[in-house]
Amino acid sequence: MKVKAIFVLGESCRSAAMAIRANLFRAFLTALGIIIGVASVVTVVSLIQGFRLAIERQFQGLGSNSLTVSAYTPPMDELKGLRAKLSQDDVADLRAQIAGVEAITPTLESVQETRYRGRTHSTFVRGTTPAYLEVNATQVDGGRFLVPQDLKTRNNVAVIGVKLAEKLNLPADPLGTHFQIAGEWFKIVGVLEKKGESFGFSMDDYVIIPYPKATILQNEMGAPDISVQISITDNLALTPMKQQIANLLRRNHGLKEGEPDDFRIETQEEITATFGELMNGITLVIGGVVAISLLVGGIGIMNIMLVSVTERTREIGVRKALGAKRNHILLQFLTEAVLISFVAGALGLLIGMGVSQAVAGAIPQLASAYTPPWAAVLAFGFSVGTGIVFGILPAMKAAALDPIEALQYE
Protein backbone atom coordinates (compact mmCIF):
# COMPACT_ATOMS: atom_id res chain seq x y z
CA MET A 1 0.00 0.00 0.00
CA LYS A 2 2.77 2.37 0.97
CA VAL A 3 4.86 1.37 -2.03
CA LYS A 4 1.88 2.04 -4.28
CA ALA A 5 1.35 5.49 -2.76
CA ILE A 6 4.98 6.36 -3.40
CA PHE A 7 4.68 5.13 -6.97
CA VAL A 8 1.55 7.21 -7.60
CA LEU A 9 3.16 10.28 -6.05
CA GLY A 10 6.34 9.78 -8.03
CA GLU A 11 4.37 9.41 -11.25
CA SER A 12 2.31 12.52 -10.62
CA CYS A 13 5.52 14.46 -9.96
CA ARG A 14 6.92 13.12 -13.22
CA SER A 15 3.86 14.00 -15.25
CA ALA A 16 3.57 17.37 -13.51
CA ALA A 17 7.17 18.09 -14.46
CA MET A 18 6.38 17.02 -18.01
CA ALA A 19 3.31 19.25 -18.19
CA ILE A 20 5.27 22.20 -16.81
CA ARG A 21 8.08 21.63 -19.28
CA ALA A 22 5.56 21.43 -22.13
CA ASN A 23 4.28 24.87 -21.14
CA LEU A 24 7.26 26.47 -19.50
CA PHE A 25 6.41 30.09 -20.19
CA ARG A 26 2.93 29.83 -18.76
CA ALA A 27 4.29 28.04 -15.71
CA PHE A 28 6.72 30.91 -15.29
CA LEU A 29 3.91 33.47 -15.50
CA THR A 30 1.95 31.48 -12.96
CA ALA A 31 4.94 31.41 -10.67
CA LEU A 32 5.75 35.09 -11.08
CA GLY A 33 3.22 36.29 -8.53
CA ILE A 34 4.63 33.96 -5.90
CA ILE A 35 8.23 34.67 -6.82
CA ILE A 36 7.68 38.40 -6.40
CA GLY A 37 5.65 37.90 -3.22
CA VAL A 38 8.21 35.68 -1.53
CA ALA A 39 11.12 37.78 -2.74
CA SER A 40 9.64 40.97 -1.30
CA VAL A 41 8.72 39.38 2.02
CA VAL A 42 12.20 37.93 2.35
CA THR A 43 13.87 41.20 1.34
CA VAL A 44 11.94 43.28 3.85
CA VAL A 45 12.32 40.79 6.69
CA SER A 46 16.03 40.32 5.97
CA LEU A 47 16.75 44.04 6.02
CA ILE A 48 14.85 44.64 9.25
CA GLN A 49 16.30 41.60 10.95
CA GLY A 50 19.78 42.59 9.82
CA PHE A 51 19.24 45.98 11.39
CA ARG A 52 18.05 44.37 14.58
CA LEU A 53 20.97 42.00 14.72
CA ALA A 54 23.47 44.82 14.26
CA ILE A 55 21.97 46.84 17.08
CA GLU A 56 21.86 43.87 19.37
CA ARG A 57 25.49 43.11 18.67
CA GLN A 58 26.34 46.67 19.51
CA PHE A 59 24.57 46.34 22.85
CA GLN A 60 26.22 43.06 23.56
CA GLY A 61 29.49 44.98 23.56
CA LEU A 62 28.46 45.96 27.03
CA GLY A 63 28.69 42.99 29.36
CA SER A 64 25.35 41.30 29.78
CA ASN A 65 25.45 41.80 33.54
CA SER A 66 25.75 45.52 33.33
CA LEU A 67 23.70 48.55 34.22
CA THR A 68 23.99 52.01 32.83
CA VAL A 69 23.05 54.96 35.00
CA SER A 70 22.67 58.22 33.14
CA ALA A 71 21.19 61.62 33.77
CA TYR A 72 17.73 62.20 32.40
CA THR A 73 16.10 65.57 31.97
CA PRO A 74 12.33 65.44 31.69
CA PRO A 75 11.19 67.22 28.50
CA MET A 76 9.44 70.03 30.44
CA ASP A 77 12.61 70.86 32.35
CA GLU A 78 14.63 70.72 29.17
CA LEU A 79 12.41 73.43 27.69
CA LYS A 80 13.21 75.57 30.73
CA GLY A 81 16.91 75.16 29.96
CA LEU A 82 17.58 72.87 32.87
CA ARG A 83 19.93 69.89 32.46
CA ALA A 84 20.13 67.03 34.90
CA LYS A 85 23.64 65.83 35.65
CA LEU A 86 25.32 63.09 37.58
CA SER A 87 28.09 64.45 39.75
CA GLN A 88 31.50 63.15 40.84
CA ASP A 89 29.97 62.67 44.29
CA ASP A 90 27.24 60.45 42.82
CA VAL A 91 29.91 58.24 41.28
CA ALA A 92 31.90 58.09 44.51
CA ASP A 93 28.78 57.23 46.53
CA LEU A 94 27.67 54.54 44.09
CA ARG A 95 31.08 52.93 44.28
CA ALA A 96 31.21 53.10 48.05
CA GLN A 97 27.65 52.27 49.07
CA ILE A 98 26.16 49.79 46.61
CA ALA A 99 26.76 46.14 47.38
CA GLY A 100 27.27 43.51 44.67
CA VAL A 101 29.13 45.76 42.25
CA GLU A 102 31.77 43.91 40.30
CA ALA A 103 33.12 46.86 38.40
CA ILE A 104 32.02 50.43 38.08
CA THR A 105 33.25 53.18 35.88
CA PRO A 106 32.18 56.71 35.16
CA THR A 107 32.27 57.69 31.54
CA LEU A 108 32.56 61.19 30.26
CA GLU A 109 32.19 61.58 26.56
CA SER A 110 32.65 64.59 24.33
CA VAL A 111 33.59 65.37 20.77
CA GLN A 112 37.01 67.00 20.43
CA GLU A 113 39.40 67.87 17.66
CA THR A 114 42.49 65.69 17.36
CA ARG A 115 45.60 66.55 15.40
CA TYR A 116 48.66 64.72 14.14
CA ARG A 117 51.25 66.22 11.75
CA GLY A 118 48.88 68.79 10.36
CA ARG A 119 45.96 66.39 9.98
CA THR A 120 42.90 67.09 12.06
CA HIS A 121 39.88 64.92 12.83
CA SER A 122 36.94 65.33 15.21
CA THR A 123 36.34 62.25 17.27
CA PHE A 124 34.69 60.96 20.44
CA VAL A 125 36.88 61.43 23.48
CA ARG A 126 35.83 59.13 26.27
CA GLY A 127 37.22 59.69 29.74
CA THR A 128 36.98 56.59 31.85
CA THR A 129 38.80 54.28 34.26
CA PRO A 130 40.53 50.88 34.01
CA ALA A 131 37.23 49.18 34.95
CA TYR A 132 35.85 50.21 31.53
CA LEU A 133 37.37 47.09 29.94
CA GLU A 134 35.56 44.75 32.27
CA VAL A 135 32.23 46.53 32.15
CA ASN A 136 32.24 46.66 28.36
CA ALA A 137 33.67 43.18 27.88
CA THR A 138 36.29 44.48 25.48
CA GLN A 139 40.07 44.41 25.32
CA VAL A 140 43.13 46.02 23.80
CA ASP A 141 44.73 44.65 20.68
CA GLY A 142 48.15 46.15 21.24
CA GLY A 143 49.90 48.00 24.05
CA ARG A 144 47.94 48.42 27.26
CA PHE A 145 44.74 49.93 28.60
CA LEU A 146 44.51 52.59 31.29
CA VAL A 147 46.02 51.57 34.64
CA PRO A 148 45.21 53.04 38.09
CA GLN A 149 48.51 54.92 37.95
CA ASP A 150 47.27 56.95 34.98
CA LEU A 151 44.37 58.29 37.04
CA LYS A 152 46.60 59.38 39.95
CA THR A 153 49.39 61.03 37.99
CA ARG A 154 47.05 62.57 35.45
CA ASN A 155 49.36 61.28 32.73
CA ASN A 156 48.47 62.39 29.21
CA VAL A 157 48.00 58.86 27.86
CA ALA A 158 45.51 57.71 25.27
CA VAL A 159 44.14 54.38 24.05
CA ILE A 160 42.87 54.74 20.51
CA GLY A 161 40.42 53.01 18.18
CA VAL A 162 41.76 51.82 14.84
CA LYS A 163 39.57 54.15 12.77
CA LEU A 164 41.07 57.20 14.48
CA ALA A 165 44.56 55.92 13.66
CA GLU A 166 43.51 55.67 10.05
CA LYS A 167 41.87 59.13 9.98
CA LEU A 168 44.94 60.82 11.47
CA ASN A 169 47.28 58.75 9.32
CA LEU A 170 49.18 57.57 12.38
CA PRO A 171 52.18 55.22 11.89
CA ALA A 172 51.37 51.53 11.37
CA ASP A 173 52.52 50.89 14.92
CA PRO A 174 51.18 53.96 16.70
CA LEU A 175 52.36 52.94 20.19
CA GLY A 176 54.51 55.68 21.71
CA THR A 177 53.39 58.27 19.16
CA HIS A 178 52.30 61.68 20.46
CA PHE A 179 49.27 63.53 19.07
CA GLN A 180 47.01 66.35 20.19
CA ILE A 181 43.51 66.28 21.66
CA ALA A 182 41.94 69.75 21.96
CA GLY A 183 45.42 71.23 21.75
CA GLU A 184 46.96 69.05 24.47
CA TRP A 185 49.61 66.45 23.72
CA PHE A 186 48.83 62.79 24.48
CA LYS A 187 50.96 59.69 24.16
CA ILE A 188 49.39 56.60 22.64
CA VAL A 189 49.84 53.59 24.94
CA GLY A 190 47.35 51.14 23.49
CA VAL A 191 45.04 50.28 20.61
CA LEU A 192 41.55 48.90 21.25
CA GLU A 193 40.21 45.82 19.50
CA LYS A 194 38.39 46.52 16.28
CA LYS A 195 34.60 46.63 16.48
CA GLY A 196 33.78 47.26 12.83
CA GLU A 197 30.95 49.27 11.34
CA SER A 198 27.32 49.74 12.18
CA PHE A 199 24.94 51.48 9.77
CA GLY A 200 27.88 52.98 7.93
CA PHE A 201 29.38 54.43 11.11
CA SER A 202 32.66 53.17 12.38
CA MET A 203 32.61 51.94 15.95
CA ASP A 204 36.37 52.47 16.19
CA ASP A 205 36.52 56.22 15.72
CA TYR A 206 37.25 57.22 19.33
CA VAL A 207 39.95 57.68 21.90
CA ILE A 208 39.98 56.79 25.58
CA ILE A 209 41.80 58.96 28.08
CA PRO A 210 41.99 58.87 31.88
CA TYR A 211 38.79 60.05 33.49
CA PRO A 212 40.31 62.96 35.53
CA LYS A 213 41.96 64.28 32.39
CA ALA A 214 38.61 64.28 30.59
CA THR A 215 36.98 66.29 33.36
CA ILE A 216 39.66 68.98 33.01
CA LEU A 217 39.25 69.05 29.21
CA GLN A 218 35.54 69.57 29.66
CA ASN A 219 35.66 72.04 32.50
CA GLU A 220 35.29 75.01 30.23
CA MET A 221 31.77 73.79 29.35
CA GLY A 222 30.38 73.65 32.86
CA ALA A 223 29.77 70.58 34.98
CA PRO A 224 30.51 67.42 32.97
CA ASP A 225 27.71 65.07 31.88
CA ILE A 226 28.69 61.80 33.43
CA SER A 227 27.17 58.42 32.90
CA VAL A 228 28.06 55.45 35.03
CA GLN A 229 28.42 51.87 33.87
CA ILE A 230 28.20 49.15 36.47
CA SER A 231 28.74 45.45 36.07
CA ILE A 232 27.35 43.28 38.81
CA THR A 233 28.40 40.00 40.36
CA ASP A 234 24.97 38.41 40.53
CA ASN A 235 22.30 39.38 38.05
CA LEU A 236 19.59 37.94 40.29
CA ALA A 237 20.29 40.89 42.55
CA LEU A 238 19.52 43.27 39.70
CA THR A 239 16.12 44.51 40.82
CA PRO A 240 17.01 45.26 44.46
CA MET A 241 20.21 46.87 43.24
CA LYS A 242 18.34 49.17 40.91
CA GLN A 243 16.17 50.21 43.84
CA GLN A 244 19.24 50.90 45.99
CA ILE A 245 20.82 52.99 43.27
CA ALA A 246 17.63 54.95 42.74
CA ASN A 247 17.27 55.66 46.47
CA LEU A 248 20.87 56.79 46.70
CA LEU A 249 20.65 59.13 43.73
CA ARG A 250 17.30 60.60 44.79
CA ARG A 251 18.79 61.34 48.20
CA ASN A 252 21.91 62.88 46.67
CA HIS A 253 19.83 65.02 44.29
CA GLY A 254 17.42 66.09 47.04
CA LEU A 255 14.34 64.88 45.19
CA LYS A 256 11.14 64.98 47.20
CA GLU A 257 8.48 62.32 47.32
CA GLY A 258 6.45 62.50 44.09
CA GLU A 259 9.12 64.28 42.11
CA PRO A 260 10.26 62.29 39.07
CA ASP A 261 13.72 60.75 38.80
CA ASP A 262 16.30 62.90 37.06
CA PHE A 263 18.27 59.83 36.01
CA ARG A 264 17.75 56.51 34.30
CA ILE A 265 18.93 53.08 35.24
CA GLU A 266 18.85 50.61 32.40
CA THR A 267 20.08 47.07 32.07
CA GLN A 268 21.44 45.79 28.80
CA GLU A 269 18.75 43.11 28.65
CA GLU A 270 16.07 45.74 28.98
CA ILE A 271 17.47 47.85 26.19
CA THR A 272 18.04 44.87 23.93
CA ALA A 273 14.70 43.28 24.65
CA THR A 274 12.70 46.46 24.13
CA PHE A 275 14.46 47.06 20.89
CA GLY A 276 14.06 43.47 19.76
CA GLU A 277 10.33 43.61 20.44
CA LEU A 278 10.02 46.83 18.50
CA MET A 279 11.88 45.34 15.56
CA ASN A 280 9.83 42.14 15.58
CA GLY A 281 6.69 44.26 15.61
CA ILE A 282 7.87 46.19 12.59
CA THR A 283 8.85 42.93 10.85
CA LEU A 284 5.42 41.50 11.51
CA VAL A 285 3.53 44.52 10.21
CA ILE A 286 5.59 45.05 7.08
CA GLY A 287 5.97 41.31 6.48
CA GLY A 288 2.21 40.92 6.85
CA VAL A 289 1.48 43.69 4.40
CA VAL A 290 3.83 42.18 1.87
CA ALA A 291 2.42 38.69 2.52
CA ILE A 292 -0.80 39.89 0.95
CA SER A 293 1.07 39.88 -2.33
CA LEU A 294 1.55 36.14 -1.77
CA LEU A 295 -2.20 35.80 -1.59
CA VAL A 296 -2.45 37.61 -4.89
CA GLY A 297 0.17 35.22 -6.24
CA GLY A 298 -1.97 32.31 -5.04
CA ILE A 299 -5.03 33.64 -6.78
CA GLY A 300 -2.86 33.93 -9.89
CA ILE A 301 -2.01 30.24 -9.59
CA MET A 302 -5.66 29.32 -9.22
CA ASN A 303 -6.64 31.45 -12.17
CA ILE A 304 -4.03 29.99 -14.49
CA MET A 305 -4.65 26.46 -13.26
CA LEU A 306 -8.36 26.88 -14.00
CA VAL A 307 -7.53 28.09 -17.49
CA SER A 308 -5.13 25.20 -17.81
CA VAL A 309 -7.80 22.68 -16.81
CA THR A 310 -10.19 24.08 -19.41
CA GLU A 311 -7.49 24.15 -22.02
CA ARG A 312 -6.44 20.62 -21.24
CA THR A 313 -9.94 19.20 -21.04
CA ARG A 314 -9.20 16.87 -23.95
CA GLU A 315 -5.97 15.74 -22.36
CA ILE A 316 -7.93 14.91 -19.21
CA GLY A 317 -10.43 13.00 -21.36
CA VAL A 318 -7.62 11.04 -22.99
CA ARG A 319 -6.03 10.23 -19.65
CA LYS A 320 -9.35 9.07 -18.26
CA ALA A 321 -10.07 6.97 -21.35
CA LEU A 322 -6.69 5.31 -20.88
CA GLY A 323 -7.52 4.40 -17.31
CA ALA A 324 -6.75 7.39 -15.09
CA LYS A 325 -8.90 7.41 -11.97
CA ARG A 326 -10.30 10.48 -10.27
CA ASN A 327 -7.41 10.63 -7.82
CA HIS A 328 -4.79 10.31 -10.54
CA ILE A 329 -6.11 13.45 -12.22
CA LEU A 330 -6.61 15.27 -8.92
CA LEU A 331 -3.10 14.48 -7.80
CA GLN A 332 -1.62 15.38 -11.17
CA PHE A 333 -3.03 18.90 -11.18
CA LEU A 334 -2.41 19.42 -7.49
CA THR A 335 1.19 18.29 -7.88
CA GLU A 336 1.56 20.66 -10.77
CA ALA A 337 0.35 23.62 -8.67
CA VAL A 338 2.50 22.61 -5.71
CA LEU A 339 5.55 22.01 -7.88
CA ILE A 340 5.19 25.44 -9.46
CA SER A 341 4.74 27.14 -6.10
CA PHE A 342 7.59 25.10 -4.60
CA VAL A 343 10.02 26.20 -7.29
CA ALA A 344 8.58 29.72 -7.15
CA GLY A 345 9.08 29.78 -3.38
CA ALA A 346 12.68 28.64 -3.71
CA LEU A 347 13.38 31.19 -6.45
CA GLY A 348 11.68 33.94 -4.47
CA LEU A 349 13.72 33.04 -1.40
CA LEU A 350 16.99 33.19 -3.33
CA ILE A 351 16.04 36.42 -5.08
CA GLY A 352 14.91 37.97 -1.80
CA MET A 353 18.18 37.05 -0.10
CA GLY A 354 20.15 38.37 -3.05
CA VAL A 355 18.19 41.62 -3.29
CA SER A 356 18.39 42.31 0.44
CA GLN A 357 22.16 41.78 0.36
CA ALA A 358 22.45 44.02 -2.68
CA VAL A 359 20.30 46.75 -1.11
CA ALA A 360 22.23 46.57 2.16
CA GLY A 361 25.47 46.75 0.20
CA ALA A 362 24.36 49.71 -1.90
CA ILE A 363 23.12 51.79 1.03
CA PRO A 364 25.89 52.09 3.64
CA GLN A 365 23.51 53.41 6.31
CA LEU A 366 21.76 50.03 6.35
CA ALA A 367 23.06 47.13 8.34
CA SER A 368 24.04 44.05 6.36
CA ALA A 369 20.95 41.94 5.67
CA TYR A 370 20.22 38.82 7.66
CA THR A 371 17.62 36.23 6.62
CA PRO A 372 16.57 34.37 9.76
CA PRO A 373 15.86 30.65 9.22
CA TRP A 374 12.29 31.08 10.45
CA ALA A 375 11.65 33.64 7.71
CA ALA A 376 13.02 31.29 5.06
CA VAL A 377 10.93 28.38 6.32
CA LEU A 378 7.84 30.55 6.65
CA ALA A 379 8.09 32.10 3.19
CA PHE A 380 8.75 28.70 1.66
CA GLY A 381 5.98 26.96 3.57
CA PHE A 382 3.57 29.74 2.78
CA SER A 383 4.18 29.49 -0.95
CA VAL A 384 3.80 25.70 -0.98
CA GLY A 385 0.65 26.10 1.11
CA THR A 386 -0.60 28.62 -1.43
CA GLY A 387 -0.05 26.03 -4.15
CA ILE A 388 -2.10 23.44 -2.26
CA VAL A 389 -4.91 25.78 -1.26
CA PHE A 390 -5.30 27.42 -4.64
CA GLY A 391 -4.48 24.30 -6.64
CA ILE A 392 -7.13 22.09 -5.06
CA LEU A 393 -10.14 23.73 -6.67
CA PRO A 394 -8.89 23.48 -10.28
CA ALA A 395 -7.65 19.94 -9.58
CA MET A 396 -11.07 18.91 -8.28
CA LYS A 397 -12.69 20.44 -11.31
CA ALA A 398 -10.36 18.43 -13.56
CA ALA A 399 -10.93 15.17 -11.66
CA ALA A 400 -14.71 15.51 -11.90
CA LEU A 401 -14.79 15.76 -15.71
CA ASP A 402 -16.75 13.13 -17.59
CA PRO A 403 -14.41 11.21 -19.93
CA ILE A 404 -16.66 11.31 -23.01
CA GLU A 405 -17.55 14.97 -22.67
CA ALA A 406 -13.90 15.81 -22.05
CA LEU A 407 -12.85 13.87 -25.17
CA GLN A 408 -15.41 15.66 -27.31
CA TYR A 409 -14.48 19.10 -25.92
CA GLU A 410 -13.59 21.49 -28.72
Place this chain on the structure above:
Amino acid sequence: MIHLEQITKTYRMGDNVVHALRGLDLSIAQGEFIAIIGSSGSGKSTLMNILGCLCPPSSGVYRLRDRAVEHLSEDQLAEIRNREIGFVFQNFHLLARTTALDNVMLPLIYAGVPYGERERRARLALTRVGLGERIDHLPNQLSGGQRQRVAIARALVTEPTLILADEPTGNLDSKTTEEIMALFDELHEAGNTLILVTHEPEIAERTRRVIRIGDGQVVSDTRNPARQVTEVPA
Protein backbone atom coordinates in the same frame (compact mmCIF):
# COMPACT_ATOMS: atom_id res chain seq x y z
CA MET B 1 -16.29 -12.94 -24.44
CA ILE B 2 -18.55 -9.91 -24.84
CA HIS B 3 -22.23 -10.20 -24.18
CA LEU B 4 -24.75 -7.34 -24.54
CA GLU B 5 -28.38 -7.85 -23.68
CA GLN B 6 -31.19 -5.32 -24.13
CA ILE B 7 -28.80 -2.39 -23.87
CA THR B 8 -30.43 1.04 -23.93
CA LYS B 9 -28.92 4.45 -23.69
CA THR B 10 -30.95 7.61 -23.35
CA TYR B 11 -29.64 11.15 -23.29
CA ARG B 12 -31.71 13.81 -21.62
CA MET B 13 -31.27 17.35 -22.86
CA GLY B 14 -33.74 19.51 -21.04
CA ASP B 15 -37.19 18.35 -22.14
CA ASN B 16 -35.74 16.39 -25.07
CA VAL B 17 -35.05 12.71 -24.55
CA VAL B 18 -32.82 11.05 -27.16
CA HIS B 19 -32.89 7.26 -27.34
CA ALA B 20 -29.45 6.53 -28.80
CA LEU B 21 -29.70 2.77 -28.20
CA ARG B 22 -32.98 0.91 -27.84
CA GLY B 23 -32.61 -2.65 -26.63
CA LEU B 24 -29.50 -3.79 -28.43
CA ASP B 25 -28.31 -7.43 -28.23
CA LEU B 26 -24.84 -8.50 -29.30
CA SER B 27 -22.31 -11.24 -28.61
CA ILE B 28 -18.68 -11.12 -29.64
CA ALA B 29 -16.12 -13.91 -29.35
CA GLN B 30 -12.40 -13.77 -28.70
CA GLY B 31 -10.34 -12.92 -31.79
CA GLU B 32 -13.13 -11.49 -33.92
CA PHE B 33 -12.55 -8.65 -36.39
CA ILE B 34 -15.76 -6.65 -36.60
CA ALA B 35 -16.92 -3.57 -38.50
CA ILE B 36 -19.86 -1.57 -37.19
CA ILE B 37 -21.65 0.42 -39.86
CA GLY B 38 -24.81 2.48 -40.03
CA SER B 39 -26.06 5.92 -40.88
CA SER B 40 -25.04 8.98 -38.98
CA GLY B 41 -26.78 9.25 -35.64
CA SER B 42 -27.71 5.57 -35.55
CA GLY B 43 -25.83 5.03 -32.26
CA LYS B 44 -22.48 3.56 -33.37
CA SER B 45 -20.34 5.83 -31.21
CA THR B 46 -22.69 5.38 -28.28
CA LEU B 47 -22.30 1.62 -28.59
CA MET B 48 -18.52 1.95 -28.74
CA ASN B 49 -18.51 4.15 -25.62
CA ILE B 50 -20.49 1.53 -23.75
CA LEU B 51 -18.31 -1.31 -25.03
CA GLY B 52 -15.27 0.71 -23.99
CA CYS B 53 -16.67 1.31 -20.51
CA LEU B 54 -16.47 5.06 -21.03
CA CYS B 55 -20.07 5.33 -19.89
CA PRO B 56 -22.54 2.93 -18.35
CA PRO B 57 -25.68 1.89 -20.29
CA SER B 58 -29.03 3.27 -19.14
CA SER B 59 -30.30 -0.30 -18.80
CA GLY B 60 -29.42 -3.79 -19.91
CA VAL B 61 -26.66 -6.27 -19.19
CA TYR B 62 -23.06 -5.95 -20.30
CA ARG B 63 -20.70 -8.83 -19.55
CA LEU B 64 -17.06 -8.45 -20.40
CA ARG B 65 -15.11 -11.69 -19.87
CA ASP B 66 -17.93 -12.96 -17.63
CA ARG B 67 -17.85 -9.88 -15.49
CA ALA B 68 -20.95 -7.67 -15.23
CA VAL B 69 -19.80 -4.12 -15.76
CA GLU B 70 -23.03 -2.17 -16.04
CA HIS B 71 -23.17 -1.13 -12.37
CA LEU B 72 -19.50 -0.53 -11.67
CA SER B 73 -18.26 2.73 -10.15
CA GLU B 74 -16.37 5.38 -12.08
CA ASP B 75 -13.00 4.26 -10.74
CA GLN B 76 -13.73 0.57 -11.35
CA LEU B 77 -14.62 1.41 -14.96
CA ALA B 78 -11.35 3.33 -15.26
CA GLU B 79 -9.51 0.21 -14.15
CA ILE B 80 -11.31 -1.92 -16.77
CA ARG B 81 -10.56 0.63 -19.49
CA ASN B 82 -6.95 0.50 -18.45
CA ARG B 83 -6.62 -3.30 -18.35
CA GLU B 84 -9.08 -4.61 -20.92
CA ILE B 85 -9.63 -1.91 -23.53
CA GLY B 86 -7.45 -0.24 -26.13
CA PHE B 87 -8.94 2.85 -27.78
CA VAL B 88 -8.13 4.27 -31.20
CA PHE B 89 -9.88 7.54 -32.00
CA GLN B 90 -10.73 9.28 -35.23
CA ASN B 91 -8.67 12.34 -34.34
CA PHE B 92 -5.89 10.35 -32.65
CA HIS B 93 -6.14 12.14 -29.28
CA LEU B 94 -2.43 12.13 -28.62
CA LEU B 95 -1.13 14.47 -25.90
CA ALA B 96 0.39 17.52 -27.53
CA ARG B 97 3.99 18.48 -26.74
CA THR B 98 4.55 14.94 -25.54
CA THR B 99 6.81 12.53 -27.43
CA ALA B 100 5.47 9.44 -29.16
CA LEU B 101 7.20 7.30 -26.55
CA ASP B 102 5.66 9.21 -23.62
CA ASN B 103 2.25 9.02 -25.26
CA VAL B 104 2.51 5.26 -25.60
CA MET B 105 3.75 4.88 -22.02
CA LEU B 106 0.76 6.81 -20.67
CA PRO B 107 -1.68 3.91 -20.06
CA LEU B 108 1.07 1.91 -18.36
CA ILE B 109 1.46 4.67 -15.76
CA TYR B 110 -2.10 4.06 -14.63
CA ALA B 111 -1.46 0.33 -14.68
CA GLY B 112 1.32 0.89 -12.14
CA VAL B 113 4.13 -0.38 -14.37
CA PRO B 114 7.55 0.93 -13.27
CA TYR B 115 9.40 3.29 -15.59
CA GLY B 116 12.01 0.97 -17.06
CA GLU B 117 9.48 -1.73 -17.91
CA ARG B 118 7.12 0.91 -19.25
CA GLU B 119 9.68 2.26 -21.64
CA ARG B 120 10.65 -1.22 -22.81
CA ARG B 121 7.07 -2.16 -23.57
CA ALA B 122 6.31 1.18 -25.27
CA ARG B 123 9.34 0.82 -27.55
CA LEU B 124 8.20 -2.68 -28.43
CA ALA B 125 4.68 -1.47 -29.29
CA LEU B 126 6.04 1.38 -31.41
CA THR B 127 8.31 -1.01 -33.28
CA ARG B 128 5.33 -3.27 -33.86
CA VAL B 129 3.39 -0.48 -35.61
CA GLY B 130 6.48 0.40 -37.65
CA LEU B 131 7.52 3.56 -35.77
CA GLY B 132 10.63 2.30 -34.01
CA GLU B 133 12.60 5.21 -35.45
CA ARG B 134 10.36 8.04 -34.41
CA ILE B 135 9.85 7.51 -30.73
CA ASP B 136 11.19 10.93 -29.76
CA HIS B 137 9.03 12.88 -32.19
CA LEU B 138 6.23 15.11 -31.00
CA PRO B 139 2.74 14.56 -32.52
CA ASN B 140 2.97 17.75 -34.58
CA GLN B 141 6.17 16.44 -36.15
CA LEU B 142 4.36 13.34 -37.42
CA SER B 143 2.03 12.76 -40.38
CA GLY B 144 -1.61 11.77 -39.81
CA GLY B 145 -0.86 8.11 -40.56
CA GLN B 146 2.08 8.12 -38.21
CA ARG B 147 0.01 9.75 -35.48
CA GLN B 148 -2.61 7.04 -35.85
CA ARG B 149 0.14 4.43 -35.58
CA VAL B 150 1.26 6.01 -32.32
CA ALA B 151 -2.34 5.89 -31.13
CA ILE B 152 -2.58 2.22 -32.12
CA ALA B 153 0.67 1.48 -30.31
CA ARG B 154 -0.81 3.20 -27.25
CA ALA B 155 -3.91 0.99 -27.54
CA LEU B 156 -1.77 -2.15 -27.87
CA VAL B 157 0.75 -1.50 -25.17
CA THR B 158 -1.41 -2.77 -22.32
CA GLU B 159 -2.19 -5.97 -24.24
CA PRO B 160 -5.92 -5.36 -23.92
CA THR B 161 -8.70 -7.88 -24.36
CA LEU B 162 -10.44 -5.64 -26.83
CA ILE B 163 -9.31 -2.95 -29.27
CA LEU B 164 -11.96 -0.38 -30.17
CA ALA B 165 -11.52 2.05 -33.04
CA ASP B 166 -14.17 4.68 -33.82
CA GLU B 167 -13.61 5.72 -37.44
CA PRO B 168 -9.83 5.26 -37.18
CA THR B 169 -9.29 6.19 -40.82
CA GLY B 170 -11.84 9.01 -40.95
CA ASN B 171 -9.13 11.65 -41.02
CA LEU B 172 -6.72 9.84 -43.34
CA ASP B 173 -6.26 9.72 -47.11
CA SER B 174 -6.80 6.48 -49.03
CA LYS B 175 -3.15 5.44 -49.12
CA THR B 176 -2.67 5.97 -45.39
CA THR B 177 -6.02 4.29 -44.77
CA GLU B 178 -4.66 1.27 -46.59
CA GLU B 179 -1.56 1.23 -44.40
CA ILE B 180 -3.55 1.46 -41.19
CA MET B 181 -5.94 -1.28 -42.37
CA ALA B 182 -2.96 -3.50 -43.11
CA LEU B 183 -1.86 -2.91 -39.55
CA PHE B 184 -5.31 -3.91 -38.25
CA ASP B 185 -5.14 -7.04 -40.40
CA GLU B 186 -1.86 -7.91 -38.75
CA LEU B 187 -3.28 -7.36 -35.30
CA HIS B 188 -6.19 -9.60 -36.19
CA GLU B 189 -3.83 -12.28 -37.47
CA ALA B 190 -1.99 -12.04 -34.17
CA GLY B 191 -5.19 -12.95 -32.35
CA ASN B 192 -6.45 -9.57 -31.12
CA THR B 193 -10.16 -8.83 -30.85
CA LEU B 194 -10.89 -5.74 -32.95
CA ILE B 195 -14.04 -3.66 -33.35
CA LEU B 196 -14.06 -0.70 -35.65
CA VAL B 197 -16.69 1.79 -36.69
CA THR B 198 -16.59 2.93 -40.28
CA HIS B 199 -18.53 4.70 -42.99
CA GLU B 200 -16.57 3.18 -45.83
CA PRO B 201 -17.86 -0.08 -47.34
CA GLU B 202 -14.34 -1.04 -48.56
CA ILE B 203 -13.12 -1.03 -45.01
CA ALA B 204 -16.11 -3.00 -43.74
CA GLU B 205 -15.41 -5.58 -46.43
CA ARG B 206 -11.94 -6.21 -45.05
CA THR B 207 -13.29 -7.36 -41.69
CA ARG B 208 -14.78 -10.77 -40.88
CA ARG B 209 -18.10 -9.63 -39.51
CA VAL B 210 -20.19 -6.57 -40.34
CA ILE B 211 -22.81 -5.33 -37.92
CA ARG B 212 -25.23 -2.72 -39.19
CA ILE B 213 -26.83 -0.47 -36.60
CA GLY B 214 -30.03 1.39 -37.32
CA ASP B 215 -32.03 3.49 -34.91
CA GLY B 216 -30.26 2.11 -31.87
CA GLN B 217 -30.63 -1.55 -32.75
CA VAL B 218 -28.77 -4.21 -34.70
CA VAL B 219 -30.43 -4.42 -38.12
CA SER B 220 -28.08 -6.88 -39.76
CA ASP B 221 -25.15 -9.06 -38.74
CA THR B 222 -23.25 -10.68 -41.64
CA ARG B 223 -20.04 -12.67 -41.79
CA ASN B 224 -17.54 -12.09 -44.57
CA PRO B 225 -15.85 -15.19 -45.90
CA ALA B 226 -12.35 -15.53 -44.50
CA ARG B 227 -10.05 -14.14 -47.09
CA GLN B 228 -6.35 -14.30 -47.62
CA VAL B 229 -4.56 -11.04 -46.85
CA THR B 230 -2.50 -10.46 -49.96
CA GLU B 231 -1.72 -6.79 -49.56
CA VAL B 232 1.86 -5.99 -48.77
CA PRO B 233 1.99 -4.48 -45.29
CA ALA B 234 3.33 -0.95 -45.24
